[in-house]
Amino acid sequence: MKLSTLVGGAPDATVTGFAIDHRKVAPGVVFGAFQGAVVNGEDYIAAAVAGGAIAVVARPEAQVVGALHIADANPRRRFAQLAAQFFAPFPEVAVAVTGTNGKTSTVEMVRQLWRMAGFHAASIGTLGVTTADDRVSTGLTTPDIVTFLSNVAGLKREGVSHLAFEASSHGLSQYRTEGLAVRAAAFTNLSRDHLDYHGTMAAYLDAKLRLFSEVLADDGTAVVWADDPASARVAEVARARGLRVLSVGTTGETLKLVGRDPTLLGQGLVIEAEGKTYKVTLPLIGAYQAANALTSAGLVIACGGDVATTIAALGRLQPVRGRLERAVIAAQGAPVYVDYAHTPDALEAAISALKPHAAGRLIVVIGAGGDRDQGKRIEMGRIAAAMADHVIVTDDNPRSEDPATIRAMVLAGAPEATEIGSRRDAIGAAIAMAGPQDIVLIAGKGHEQGQIVGDLVLPFDDVSVAREMAA
Numbered sequence: 141m142k143l144s145t146l147v148g149g150a151p152d153a154t155v156t157g158f159a160i161d162h163r164k165v166a167p168g169v170v171f172g173a174f175q176g177a178v179v180n181g182e183d184y185i186a187a188a189v190a191g192g193a194i195a196v197v198a199r200p201e202a203q204v205v206g207a208l209h210i211a212d213a214n215p216r217r218r219f220a221q222l223a224a225q226f227f228a229p230f231p232e233v234a235v236a237v238t239g240t241n242g243k244t245s246t247v248e249m250v251r252q253l254w255r256m257a258g259f260h261a262a263s264i265g266t267l268g269v270t271t272a273d274d275r276v277s278t279g280l281t282t283p284d285i286v287t288f289l290s291n292v293a294g295l296k297r298e299g300v301s302h303l304a305f306e307a308s309s310h311g312l313s314q315y316r317t318e319g320l321a322v323r324a325a326a327f328t329n330l331s332r333d334h335l336d337y338h339g340t341m342a343a344y345l346d347a348k349l350r351l352f353s354e355v356l357a358d359d360g361t362a363v364v365w366a367d368d369p370a371s372a373r374v375a376e377v378a379r380a381r382g383l384r385v386l387s388v389g390t391t392g393e394t395l396k397l398v399g400r401d402p403t404l405l406g407q408g409l410v411i412e413a414e415g416k417t418y419k420v421t422l423p424l425i426g427a428y429q430a431a432n433a434l435t436s437a438g439l440v441i442a443c444g445g446d447v448a449t450t451i452a453a454l455g456r457l458q459p460v461r462g463r464l465e466r467a468v469i470a471a472q473g474a475p476v477y478v479d480y481a482h483t484p485d486a487l488e489a490a491i492s493a494l495k496p497h498a499a500g501r502l503i504v505v506i507g508a509g510g511d512r513d514q515g516k517r518i519e520m521g522r523i524a525a526a527m528a529d530h531v532i533v534t535d536d537n538p539r540s541e542d543p544a545t546i547r548a549m550v551l552a553g554a555p556e557a558t559e560i561g562s563r564r565d566a567i568g569a570a571i572a573m574a575g576p577q578d579i580v581l582i583a584g585k586g587h588e589q590g591q592i593v594g595d596l597v598l599p600f601d602d603v604s605v606a607r608e609m610a611a
């Protein structure tokens with residue numbers, strides 16, 4: 141592709157790629173210089189030009205010598221729009237999901253529903269780039285713009301026609317998923333998380349609202365989980381653009397959940413749609429998975445899926461890694477579940493899902509990630525103390541923080557809890573104390589395959605450790 145194709149009047153140089161890190165610049169690359177949370181990318185412009193960058197997308201105030209300065213007050217958005225032209229074509233159908241919790245579960249369910257409908261589908265999110273037979277981690281829920289667009293283009297080349305991706309609030313704030321035509325976007329819920337980055341809940345919601353005010357296509361559809369208080373605002377933003385709004389949930393109008401009957405391995409759902417009543421058994425436990433299932437059905441229907449077929453397909457959904465995943469049955473008979481709950485709302489949802497099934501005690505292992513929102517720690521402690529019968533506080537991913545300090549902040553909400561710093565020992569203790577009527581919940585890391593301590597990622601998988609301790 142010629143630079144003049146991307147930017148009228150530019151030299152005829154050939155564009156060989158796009159980069160936002162100067163260390164990845166090669167001759168012919170367009171470099172994005174962004175002011176970041178840690179450093180200012182503009183400080184690396186000279187190095188990028190020395191590395192062969194032929195154009196630099198940066199603020200008008202930035203100094204660019206020896207390459208075309210593509211000046212823009214919003215360099216992240218402009219870079220994404222240019223990169224999208226370079227990496228196109230993309231899968232014909234793309235949908236996005238945002239919300240504090242439920243993004244991964246929902247995009248994974250959409251991928252499965254599309255596969256059942258016969259489409260070649262993929263998802264991009266916390267679990268990585270996932271297709272029917274492959275999964276590659278990107279390290280982030282919403283990867284950086286270059287990783288995202290190059291992966292999306294790669295999926296198209298592989299024959300993928302349908303893509304569902306997670307639009308995290310960080311990703312939306314940093315324009316990591318611009319340039320792709322998004323046909324439908326879903327909102328799951330809003331509760332406390334990432335205030336270390338957004339500062340306030342209002343700013344956190346604003347970041348998510350951008351998916352509906354700007355990213356969703358002009359003829360797109362918004363799908364909202366109607367039972368969340370913030371959904372009204374999301375629907376209002378979408379309607380202000382004249383977009384179609386589908387609402388799902390017990391107060392939803394498109395897919396109205398009128399009955400939910402939990403069983404040990406799933407739940408019977410009664411759903412009203414288009415004046416008809418449908419019954420389906422969802423093979424996943426937890427009210428939260430019923431919410432995500434309806435949201436995923438809403439997205440599939442928004443893209444042309446048949447209502448009856450889509451609802452029936454919910455009965456064939458497979459469990460989502462690390463989301464109320466039953467890791468093992470302990471020797472004494474107690475089932476051990478692993479869940480990704482790492483926010484107060486999520487922890488409440490996960491405990492609520494399991495409590496009805498615990499004839500005896502619900503034993504919960506919790507922690508909190510370092511270098512993340514600190515305010516949620518005491519709230520998570522409080523919820524565990526209020527809802528579980530026994531709480532063990534341990535390490536999650538301490539990252540650059542002192543693990544004992546993080547545990548103390550969680551314990552402040554659960555003074556009666558047991559403190560065991562080693563996650564392995566904490567899981568072992570929970571399983572050892574569980575009787576045949578009890579249930580163990582290990583929360584916070586879900587599918588994660590490593591424990592981040594300082595700069596190290598130590599191999600650690602809650603499910604494997606639970607199985608080891610239960611043997």
Ligand SMILES: CC(=O)N[C@H]1[C@@H](OP(=O)(O)OP(=O)(O)OC[C@H]2O[C@@H](n3ccc(=O)[nH]c3=O)[C@H](O)[C@@H]2O)O[C@H](CO)[C@@H](O)[C@@H]1O[C@H](C)C(=O)N[C@@H](C)C(=O)N[C@H](CCC(=O)O)C(=O)O
Pocket residue numbers: 160161162163172173174175176177178179180181182184279280281282283284285308309310311314337
């Ligand atoms: C706080 C945050 O979101 N940071 C992300 C962001 O970094 P940044 O833009 O602030 O970049 P920076 O590190 O300050 O550097 C500024 C610029 O200079 C460039 N640079 C930097 C150094 C250098 O030597 N040369 C160079 O060119 C960088 O490439 C960057 O463009 O953009 C980077 C590239 O896309 C991301 O890797 C980085 O994710 C960090 C590692 C991270 O931990 N992010 C987490 C918090 C995150 O994004 N989580 C969300 C939410 C998950 C959830 O929903 O729970 C996710 O989507 O995963």
Ligand SMILES: Nc1ncnc2c1ncn2[C@@H]1O[C@H](COP(=O)(O)OP(=O)(O)OP(=O)(O)O)[C@@H](O)[C@H]1O
Pocket residue numbers: 239240241242243244245246266281306308328329428429431432462463464479480481482485486487489490586
């Ligand atoms: N609809 C929901 N309502 C409330 N809690 C939920 C919901 N869906 C999932 N959860 C809880 O949140 C945890 C994370 O779920 P999931 O990974 O689907 O969310 P996510 O939005 O992708 O999270 P992240 O932002 O960390 O990527 C689950 O393990 C569960 O405890």
Ligand SMILES: N[C@H](CCC[C@H](N)C(=O)O)C(=O)O
Pocket residue numbers: 266281482508509510512536537584585588
């Ligand atoms: N991937 C997300 C959630 C991590 C969840 C929890 N394990 C933690 O470390 O806080 C993030 O980087 O914010």
Ligand SMILES: [Mg+2]
Pocket residue numbers: 243244245265266267281306
């Ligand atoms: Mg996720």
